[in-house]
Amino acid sequence: xxxxxxxxxxxxxxxxxxxxxxxxxxxxxxxxxxxxxxxxxxxxxxxxxxxxxxxxxxxxxxxxxxxxxxxxxxxxxxxxxxxxxxxxxxxxxxxxxxxxxxxxxxxxxxxxxxxxxxxxxxxxxxxxxxxxxxxxxxxxxxxxxxxxxxxxxxxxxxxxxxxxxxxxxxxxxxxxxxxxxxxxxxxxxxxxxxxxxxxxxxxxxxxxxxxxxxxxxxxxxxxxxxxxxxxxxxxxxxxxxxxxxxxxxxxxxxxxxxxxxxxxxxxxxxxxxxxxxxxxxxxxxxxxxxxxxxxxxxxxxxxxxxxxxxxxxxxxxxxxxxxxxxxxxxxxxxxxxxxxxxxxxxxxxxxxxxxxxxxxxxxxxxxxxxxxxxxxxxxxxxxxxxxxxxxxxxxxxxxxxxxxxxxxxxxxxxxxxxxxxxxxxxxxxxxxxxxxxxxxxxxxxxxxxxxxxxxxxxxxxxxxxxxxxxxxxxxxxxxxxxxxxxxxxxxxxxxxxxxxxxxxxxxxxxxxxxxxxxxxxxxxxxxxxxxxxxxxxxxxxxxxxxxxxxxxxxxxxxxxxxxxxxxxxxxxxxxxxxxxxxxxxxxxxxxxxxxxxxxxxxxxxxxxxxxxxxxxxxxxxxxxxxxxxxxxxxxxxxxxxxxxxxxxxxxxxxxxxxxxxxxxxxxxxxxxxxxxxxxxxxxxxxxxxxxxxxxxxxxxxxxxxxxxxxxxxxxxxxxxxxxxxxxxxxxxxxxxxxxxxxxxxxxxxxxxxxxxxxxxxxxxxxxxxxx
Numbered sequence: 001x002x003x004x005x006x007x008x009x010x011x012x013x014x015x016x017x018x019x020x021x022x023x024x025x026x027x028x029x030x031x032x033x034x035x036x037x038x039x040x041x042x043x044x045x046x047x048x049x050x051x052x053x054x055x056x057x058x059x060x061x062x063x064x065x066x067x068x069x070x071x072x073x074x075x076x077x078x079x080x081x082x083x084x085x086x087x088x089x090x091x092x093x094x095x096x097x098x099x100x101x102x103x104x105x106x107x108x109x110x111x112x113x114x115x116x117x118x119x120x121x122x123x124x125x126x127x128x129x130x131x132x133x134x135x136x137x138x139x140x141x142x143x144x145x146x147x148x149x150x151x152x153x154x155x156x157x158x159x160x161x162x163x164x165x166x167x168x169x170x171x172x173x174x175x176x177x178x179x180x181x182x183x184x185x186x187x188x189x190x191x192x193x194x195x196x197x198x199x200x201x202x203x204x205x206x207x208x209x210x211x212x213x214x215x216x217x218x219x220x221x222x223x224x225x226x227x228x229x230x231x232x233x234x235x236x237x238x239x240x241x242x243x244x245x246x247x248x249x250x251x252x253x254x255x256x257x258x259x260x261x262x263x264x265x266x267x268x269x270x271x272x273x274x275x276x277x278x279x280x281x282x283x284x285x286x287x288x289x290x291x292x293x294x295x296x297x298x299x300x301x302x303x304x305x306x307x308x309x310x311x312x313x314x315x316x317x318x319x320x321x322x323x324x325x326x327x328x329x330x331x332x333x334x335x336x337x338x339x340x341x342x343x344x345x346x347x348x349x350x351x352x353x354x355x356x357x358x359x360x361x362x363x364x365x366x367x368x369x370x371x372x373x374x375x376x377x378x379x380x381x382x383x384x385x386x387x388x389x390x391x392x393x394x395x396x397x398x399x400x401x402x403x404x405x406x407x408x409x410x411x412x413x414x415x416x417x418x419x420x421x422x423x424x425x426x427x428x429x430x431x432x433x434x435x436x437x438x439x440x441x442x443x444x445x446x447x448x449x450x451x452x453x454x455x456x457x458x459x460x461x462x463x464x465x466x467x468x469x470x471x472x473x474x475x476x477x478x479x480x481x482x483x484x485x486x487x488x489x490x491x492x493x494x495x496x497x498x499x500x501x502x503x504x505x506x507x508x509x510x511x512x513x514x515x516x517x518x519x520x521x522x523x524x525x526x527x528x529x530x531x532x533x534x535x536x537x538x539x540x541x542x543x544x545x546x547x548x549x550x551x552x553x554x555x556x557x558x559x560x561x562x563x564x565x566x567x568x569x570x571x572x573x574x575x576x577x578x579x580x581x582x583x584x585x586x587x588x589x590x591x592x593x594x595x596x597x598x599x600x601x602x603x604x605x606x607x608x609x610x611x612x613x614x615x616x617x618x619x620x621x622x623x624x625x626x627x628x629x630x631x632x633x634x635x636x637x638x639x640x641x642x643x644x645x646x647x648x649x650x651x652x653x654x655x656x657x658x659x660x661x662x663x664x665x666x667x668x669x670x671x672x673x674x675x676x677x678x679x680x681x682x683x684x685x686x687x688x689x690x691x692x693x694x695x696x697x698x699x700x701x702x703x704x705x706x707x708x709x710x711x712x713x714x715x716x717x718x719x720x721x722x723x724x725x726x727x728x729x730x731x732x733x734x735x736x737x738x739x740x741x742x743x744x745x746x747x748x749x750x751x752x753x754x755x756x757x758x759x760x761x762x763x764x765x766x767x768x769x770x771x
Contacts, residue, residue, distance in 0.1 A: 010239040012335045013064045015322060016096065017239075019333045020060035021276055022317040023092035026114070027121035028053060028295060029310060034114040035319060035327055040311040042301045049300070050122035051129050052085035054293040055169055057275040058201050059089035063344070065242050066165050067097075069250055070338045076161045077342075078350045078460075080152045082178075083169035083201070084130040084142015088121065094136040094345035096329055097337050102346075103136050103495050111327025133489040133496060137345035139352070139459040141486060144478055145172040147452045149181035152196045153188065154456020155349065157442075158398050162194035162349055163253065170202045170211035177448035182228040184449065185264055186426040189437040192398075195253050198230070198266040203273040205290040214270075221268065230266040237271040276316070278309050348461075353497020353559075355461030360395040364388055364553040368578035369545045374594050375619055375770030378571035381612070382467075382507050384545040385552055385567070386415035389465070392556065393440045394419040401457060403442045403450040404467040411467050411507040412569040416441060447475040454502060455483050463500040463556065470506040470566060471522040484532040484562055491535060491560055498559035505552075505565050510675070510699055511613035511712065512570045517705035523676035523698075526642070529564050530680065534651035539642040540565045541675055543615040544574050546581035547640055554585070566675060570708075572612045573619070573769065575638075588641030588653060591663065595622045595636040595770070603635035605730050606664055607722065610639040611675025613708070614698075614717055618673045620768055621722035628740050632730070637663060645684040657689065666690040669729040673717050674698035695725060709761040713748055720744040720751075 026034055028051040033044040059081060070077050081090055094100035095117055101109045107116045120126030131138045140151045152166035172178050184196070202214040213221060218234065225232040231252060235245045245267060255261040274292020279285065286296045297306045297313075322333050341348055348354040367388045369379045393400055393416055402408065402416060409417075421439035428435050442453055447468060454464045483502060490496040508516075510523045529537050538561050542548040548567045555563040575592070576584055584590050593599065609618035615638055622636050639645065643653035647660075655663075664670055666689040674681050678696035685691050702714040712718040727733045727741045734741075754762045 009068065009336075010243060012332060013068055013239050013243065015330070015333045016067065016336060017060050017064040018317040019096060019322040019329060020063065020089060020092040021057050022314060022319050022322060023095060023114070023117065024056045024060065024088035025053070025314055026118040027051065027088040027091060029300065030118040032115060034118055035111055035323060036311065036314060040307060042307060045300045045307070045310070046123065047301065048122075049295045049298060051088055052083075052294050053088075053277055053296055054205070054273045055083040055086040055201065055203060056089045057277070058203055058269065058271045059083065059086040059167060060092065061237075061242065061271065061275075062165065062167055062199055062201075062269070063089065063093045064336070065239075065246055066344065067338060068243065068336045069246050070342055070344070071336055073250060074342065075163055075250070076347070076349070077163045077165060077344055078139070078155065078347045079137065079344050080140045080148045080155070080164060080166040081131045081138070082140075082142055082145070082148030082167050082172045084140065087128065087130045087132065087135065090131040090135045090138060091117070091121065091127070096333065097343045097345045099136045099343055099346040109328055114323075114327050133486055133493055137343075137347065137350045139350050139456065141482065143485075144482055145169070146175035146177035146448070147181075147455075147479060147482075148172060149178055149184065149196070149198060150449050150452020151456035151459075152198075153181070153184035154453035155460040156188065156194035156196050157401065157453065157457055158192060158462060159194040159349065159460065160192060164194065164196045165199060166196055167199045167201050170200070170204070170214050171206040173200060173213050174211070177446070177452065180446045180449055181452065182230075183444070184453070185229050187423040187442060187444070188264075188425055189423070190257055190259060192438045195256065195264060197249065197253070197264075200225075200266065200268045202268060202270045203275070204288065205273045205293060207293050208290050225266060225268070229263060231263045232266055232268055234268045234270070237275060242269070278313055281306070281309065350460070351495070351497055352459050352461030352499045356497070356499060357399065359392065359400060359463050359556055361553060361556060362388065362391045362395060364549045365578050365582075367549055369574050371546070371574045371577045373771060374575050374592075375573040377574050377769070379545040379574050380412050380569055380571050381542065381545040381548040381567045382505070382569040383412040383415070385505075385548050386413035388549060388552060389413060390415040390419050396463070397440070399462045401440050401442055401454070401462070401464045402467065403454045403464060405447050405450055405472070406443050406445045407467060407469060407508070408441055408443060411469075411505070413467060447472060448479065451476040451479045455479070458500050458502055461499065465503045465505055465556070467505040467507065469520065470509040470525065471520045473504065473506055473525045474522060474528075477525070477528050480528065480562065481532075484536050487536050487560055487562070488533050501555060501558040501561040501563050503555045503563045503565070505567065507567055507569045509566055509568060510703070511611070512568055512708055513703070513705070513711070515705070518703045521699070521703040523566070526564065526566070526676045527680050529562065530642075530684070532562070534643070534646070536560070536562055538563045538653070540640055541611045541642060542567055542585070542640055543609075543612045543638055544572055544576060544581070546574065546576050546578050547585055549578075550581050550585040551640065566611065568612045573616060575615070584638070585640050588644035588655075589637060589639040589663075592636045592638055595619055596634055597626055597630075598633040598635045601633050603665065603668055604633045605726050606635045606637060606668055606670045607726075608637040608639060608664070608670060608672040609674070610642060610672075613712065614673035614675055617712055617717055617719045617722060619770060620719035621726070623770065624719060624723050625726060629733075629737070632726075642684065645681065647687055650687075661689055664688070664690055665693075668693060669726070670694045671722060671725045671729065672696045673722060695729060697722065697725070707755045707759075707761045709751060709765050710755045713752060718748065720747045
């Protein structure tokens with residue numbers, strides 16, 4: 001049972017809270033005079049006042065009380081600050097706990113360090129205003145609202161001793177991803193997983209409007225939380241009430257872990273917006289209103305009344321009781337601070353690379369498809385990869401999870417169910433399959449949740465993979481953006497240890513939507529990904545099963561990247577033996593000698609391709625050219641690693657110009673058949689010497705529910721159109737090969753007419769092989 005909360009305990013909590021509030025206000029406002037040892041003057045104040053005060057005192061309130069629980073119960077705990085713009089609170093917390101000065105010795109825990117702490121916040125050359133990677137203890141910046149609770153649950157999975165205290169702002173509670181995230185408790189296993197303690201912080205207002213959940217009747221709010229499956233506890237702005245409630249809550253958590261309680265608790269914390277700040281400014285109410293959201297006193301340098309209000313505000317925390325003459329926190333402030341890694345700002349779970357262990361990976365070569373001749377037989381690449389992932393899961397039962405929005409089987413990865421189930425802690429009926437607590441496959445029909453879980457899981461030191469339909473990965477564009485920015489920033493922070501890469505497997509892709517239509521056809525996630533810094537992103541388009549195995553193994557071993565792998569689930573031609581696949585993926589791109597006719601000579605044309613269906617059509621076009629224009633020297637190049645197309649100055653994987661020129665030539669036509677939007681290839685290669693000769697075919701927003709070859713024809717990536725492109729672009733062919741060009745056009749018409757009459761592609765096309 002919890003410790004009885006005494007007046008001395010609440011006084012200690014209050015001292016810590018006041019100290020954190022003082023430090024938070026100082027970060028927003030002050031350049032100098034950190035201890036107010038002299039009257040505040042305009043030059044002590046920053047010229048640009050940036051930051052968010054409104055949520056900060058509530059966050060400090062939570063930190064102060066959680067510290068007490070950690071110390072008394074020796075509880076492993078991290079926090080997620082959903083109101084990430086409450087950055088001053090998280091920084092103040094880390095500084096008071098001492099971990100900030102350990103990570104940044106120049107920001108010492110004294111008056112000089114306090115001055116640096118204040119000056120750096122939201123200041124050129126300093127630190128961001130959010131709970132950013134630079135903040136010890138953070139795994140969630142909160143730059144875009146909606147993902148706090150998903151991150152918290154991701155951190156809790158497979159962390160049985162961990163409690164994740166997740167503070168959810170009432171503005172964030174209005175977002176769709178957060179509303180869905182409440183359901184994560186149905187996939188939590190009391191024995192294998194940790195616990196998430198949601199703290200819904202209702203301070204009444206967003207930037208300019210009331211918060212919905214703060215205005216509905218409390219009985220309705222309680223029923224909502226109970227309907228989500230929680231045991232809600234309502235707390236007001238009282239130390240005594242918060243302390244007693246936390247003791248009750250952690251007793252309930254212990255009962256839940258012991259199997260004595262089926263529901264986890266959560267807290268609804270009601271405090272005023274901008275609590276303890278100015279109550280009125282310029283005759284208008286501030287505390288408890290939307291005016292407290294950002295900077296309550298905006299004209300401090302120029303308005304003596306505002307300057308006086310700021311000094312009164314800061315002195316109201318009685319800093320002389322909190323810091324000694326040298327600026328060090330008083331013993332009374334630090335009495336409840338946990339020790340060592342129990343400090344939330346020093347938890348290894350919040351710097352997951354410290355806990356990361358390499359995956360035990362089976363030898364991917366043992367799953368290889370046997371290839372006797374190139375492009376003579378077919379396999380389903382993702383089905384083959386599924387057997388590899390099955391054994392990855394078996395070998396790593398506590399450190400690897402497969403995420404996906406109800407599409408694991410649809411994407412042909414169902415072999416994983418031979419060794420695991422879907423995580424599920426809700427009701428199970430007789431007709432259900434593969435549902436059980438502790439399952440390694442996480443499925444729910446929300447891409448936001450899958451992404452958030454995986455991010456939280458990776459950032460706390462584990463591994464995983466997110467499989468998704470290609471068109472609908474766009475749903476998490478903004479989440480990917482936030483994670484990529486986190487990785488980029490973290491790479492530059494020496495104490496942040498590398499974490500496992502975020503791996504996407506995109507299947508059911510644009511070119512094979514046999515049962516779906518235009519809405520399911522969009523390869524544009526690649527364009528979004530390539531916008532990010534080269535040090536963070538990688539894009540792979542393996543054209544067959546063996547190259548997918550090689551790429552998959554490589555991505556699971558990598559660190560600090562976002563790896564995007566696009567691979568089909570439908571049968572595609574097997575192009576490479578496993579040894580050839582490894583060599584081809586290691587190079588990232590290369591000539592297919594058996595498909596080319598330029599050996600030892602300069603080619604007349606280069607046919608390049610990236611993606612499984614574009615590669616198939618390119619090979620078929622090469623075969624037509626070989627038959628009808630045997631004198632034409634054709635070089636066929638397949639690209640697996642898209643980043644190889646950039647120069648080395650733009651991406652670490654970039655191919656040197658001399659090597660690129662040798663492969664693609666500088667003066668010959670290049671017909672590039674691409675999986676995605678054509679302009680992405682132009683964007684990656686615009687600095688190359690032969691770019692003026694490059695013509696790219698790809699998806700151009702033409703699609704419907706149709707056959708695979710008709711889909712290719714709709715976007716002009718089909719074999720016949722590629723042959724026409726060659727005739728149009730190789731000097732001399734236009735005048736001599738008009739008959740062949742017309743024949744190719746007629747073949748397109750015949751193929752389309754066949755689909756309209758029979759509902760399927762011409763067998764000679766659908767069953768085509770190189771042999």
